[in-house]
Amino acid sequence: MNRELWLEAHAYLRPLADLSAQVDLAAAGIEVLDARIPDWDDYRLDFLAGVPLLSSSDAAVDLEPGGRMAAALVRRMASATSPDWFVAETRTLETDLLHQPQVSRRIVDFLRGDETLTPPSPGLLRYLAWTAMARFLRPVVNAFDGWRDEDRWLRRYCPTCGCLPAMAQLVGADPGRKRLLSCGCCGTRWQFKRTGCPFCETDAQRLASVTIEGEGGLRLDHCESCGGYLKTYDGQANEALLLADWSSLHLDLIAHDRGLKRMAASLYDFEPAPHQ
Ligand SMILES: [Zn+2]
Ligand SMILES: [Zn+2]
Known part of the structure; x- marks a missing residue:
């Protein structure tokens, strides 16, 4: 791709x-x-x-x-x-x-x-x-x-700049499969729990996932507790494109239509000024 x-x-x-x-x-x-x-x-x-x-x-x-x-x-x-x-x-x-x-x-x-x-x-x-x-x-x-040492961090915010993640990525195969969170600001990727919600104060929530077919491994994971969602790239090799956030803005629309809330940080939420 x-x-x-x-x-x-x-x-x-x-x-x-x-x-x-x-x-x-x-x-x-x-x-x-x-x-x-x-x-x-x-x-x-x-x-x-x-x-x-x-x-x-x-x-x-x-x-x-x-x-x-x-x-x-x-x-x-x-x-x-x-x-x-x-x-x-x-x-x-x-x-x-x-x-x-x-x-x-x-x-x-x-x-x-x-x-x-x-x-x-x-x-x-x-x-x-x-x-x-x-x-x-x-x-x-x-x-x-x-x-x-990734095991000593496992926090929901970026270890470099402190921002919340823009997206997530699933890498590797079981039993070593991992979830990484991806910072849209400084570009750091760091390890997080496989199933927890990075937006909830309580860490016990598991994310339900909605798989979008035919989308290059992209899917939406959402949390039933806070209603937040996280766009997730289930795959490797296309990080530059599929973790870029802009390349999956249509998933944000799908999530919005389902009543889910974008809690992930985005650099693409600037609005063009109204023009004639
Ligand atoms: Zn960062
Ligand atoms: Zn949550």
């Missing part, structure tokens, strides 16, 4: 696919600044206590260069040519950000949940900034994957 075949079968995803490809291309043209790999011994206690890596003052990962990359991506997209609504919103965003002192630091704080930065299109800034930040963080995420 490649991207083109997927888009042939799901033509309605094409505008979002094109937009996502355009942003990825622009992001790929930005110089990747160096991220310092933390000293894992400094972070160990926080890790065991459930503190995500980027929230740990002991790990002290400096995100400011990632914020600079994010600002550069906003500038690049503001000079893009299409689609019109996207470019218009990005220009408004750029103009607003230009007035901010220490804009790279402000963007980092914004991604970390600080609400004092109130950009005109927060969803758009979140999407662009995480796209750039994920590239900055890739060496850190890879090193963290190599160091992390």
Whole structure:
């Protein structure tokens, strides 16, 4: 299953696919600044206590260069040519950000949940900034994957950035079959219980699953307790496409029609401004 075949079968995803490809291309043209790999011994206690890596003052990962990359991506997209609504919103965003002192630091704080930065299109800034930040963080995420003892985490939020998962993935065959949760922000994948709901406060809930036929291994798992659902990729090899979140937005519509609630984090919930 490649991207083109997927888009042939799901033509309605094409505008979002094109937009996502355009942003990825622009992001790929930005110089990747160096991220310092933390000293894992400094972070160990926080890790065991459930503190995500980027929230740990002991790990002290400096995100400011990632914020600079994010600002550069906003500038690049503001000079893009299409689609019109996207470019218009990005220009408004750029103009607003230009007035901010220490804009790279402000963007980092914004991604970390600080609400004092109130950009005109927060969803758009979140999407662009995480796209750039994920590239900055890739060496850190890879090193963290190599160091992390998955059995000591098993939490519902991302061990790197603390976000709730965007999707899940089932890998391997029994008896070693595992469920991974996938972060839509920083790109980390981490292990979680096979059947528990990542959105409930009580962890005892099992997820019921609704299998969508003919969807490349994608399915919907939902929780009868909280009504939340999690899009799940049951398979391997097509992660880049099938865990991208935008490639399965039709599953979100199906879930919505069934009265299920999206509790998973998504970078694609920005709304285009109403246009004539
Ligand atoms: Zn993350
Ligand atoms: Zn639940």
